[in-house]
Amino acid sequence: xxxxxxxxxxxxxxxxxxxxxxxxxxxxxxxxxxxxxxxxxxxxxxxxxxxxxxxxxxxxxxxxxxxxxxxxxxxxxxxxxxxxxxxxxxxxxxxxxxxxxxxxxxxxxxxxxxx
Amino acid sequence: xxxxxxxxxxxxxxxxxxxxxxxxxxxxxxxxxxxxxxxxxxxxxxxxxxxxxxxxxxxxxxxxxxxxxxxxxxxxxxxxxxxxxxxxxxxxxxxxxxxxxxxxxxxxxxxxxxxx
Numbered sequence: 001x002x003x004x005x006x007x008x009x010x011x012x013x014x015x016x017x018x019x020x021x022x023x024x025x026x027x028x029x030x031x032x033x034x035x036x037x038x039x040x041x042x043x044x045x046x047x048x049x050x051x052x053x054x055x056x057x058x059x060x061x062x063x064x065x066x067x068x069x070x071x072x073x074x075x076x077x078x079x080x081x082x083x084x085x086x087x088x089x090x091x092x093x094x095x096x097x098x099x100x101x102x103x104x105x106x107x108x109x110x111x112x113x114x115x
Numbered sequence: 116x117x118x119x120x121x122x123x124x125x126x127x128x129x130x131x132x133x134x135x136x137x138x139x140x141x142x143x144x145x146x147x148x149x150x151x152x153x154x155x156x157x158x159x160x161x162x163x164x165x166x167x168x169x170x171x172x173x174x175x176x177x178x179x180x181x182x183x184x185x186x187x188x189x190x191x192x193x194x195x196x197x198x199x200x201x202x203x204x205x206x207x208x209x210x211x212x213x214x215x216x217x218x219x220x221x222x223x224x225x226x227x228x229x230x231x
Contacts, residue, residue, distance in 0.1 A: 004158060035219075042119075043205065043221040048214070056214045091159065095217075104219065106151070106159035 002026070004107035006092050012113045018080040021110045025074070025094030032075050033095075033104060034067060038088035046090075049075060082114045117142040117208045121222035129230045134178075134193040136225045138206030141187060147217070148189045149207040150180055159205065165189065176200070201229045 005024045013019050025032045034046040046065070047057035051072035060067070064083070069075040079086055089111050093104040122137040140146065147166050151159040163174025170182045176199075180191045189206060206222040 009156070035221075040223075042223050045219065056212070093159075103161055103164070104217075105161075108156060108158045 004092055004094050004105050006090075006107040006110050008110060009108065010111045010113075012115065013082055014115050015084055016081045018078065019082055019112060021077045021079075021090050021112070023075045023077070023092030023107060025092070026096075026105055029094035029096050029105075030072070031095040031097075031104075032069060033093040034075070034077055035091040035093065036088050037091065037109075038085070043091065046077075079112075082112075084114050087112055087114045117146065117210055117218070117220045119206050119208050119220050119222040121204075121206050121225050123225050124223065125226050125228065127228040127230060128196045130198055131195050134191070134196045134200065134227065136191040136204050136206075136227065138180075138189045138191065138222060139187050140189060140206070140208045142208055142210060144210055147209040148180075148182060149209065149219075150174065150178070150189075150191050151205045151207060152202045153205070154202045162191070162204070196227075196229045198229050198231065201227055203227070 007022045011019050030051050032049040035043050037043045045059040047067055048055045049069045052069050066078045089109040091109045093106045095104045118141045120139045149164045150162040152162050153159045162178050163172045165172045165182045173179045178193045180189050182189050203224045203226045205224050208220050209217045212218050
C-alpha cells in the first residue's frame, strides 16, 4: 500500500513568488492534515480537512496560505506571495477515522526555501 | 493546553549500548502519547503509542516507553542501539478537540547519533 506522498520534495523560490505544494493521502483516508516545521523548531499544525471540508484551520499563519482539497482526495497548499519566514519543511499526514487514538500517517515533507 | 519538552536536542551513543531519549509533557486531560521517528528523506513513522492501557508500551524495532503520570514523563528506551537507529525522534502528545481533530503537539525533536 502506498503511503502519503508529497510533491515536490524540495522547492527553492524567491521572495514574492508563488509556490504550490501537493499532498496525496493514503487512499480511503478522509482526514488530511498539514503541518510545518520552521528552522529546527517544533512541528506545528496548520489545518485539518475531513474529506473536502476544512475542519480546523486555526494553525494557518496568515492569508498568504491557501489550502484546498477538491473532491476530497489530494490536497494543495499554496503560498502567495512567499516570504522569507515561510521557509521550512511542510508535512502532510492522513488518517482513516476520527475519534480516539487514530494514527496519523505522515509524508516525507516538502522542504521550502524562500530566498 | 498541552505541551511537550524533549530534554536533549542531540544524543550520541555507541552501537550496542542503551538508548534513552527523554520526554516530559503537560496536558489538561488524560493524553495519548506517541513517539515518531524520522529517517533522512522519509516521512515520520510511528514507533509506539500510549493510550491509557498498559503504562509500559512496546514499539517497533525494539523500542519501548514507559508512561509515568507522577513524573509527567514518557521516556523512550532501547536496550541496544543499532546503526540503523540513527534518526530524529519526536515525542508527541495528543488531545481530542471539539472539532473532532486530535490535536498533535510535537516536541522539538532529538537527533540520535549511533557511533560504530
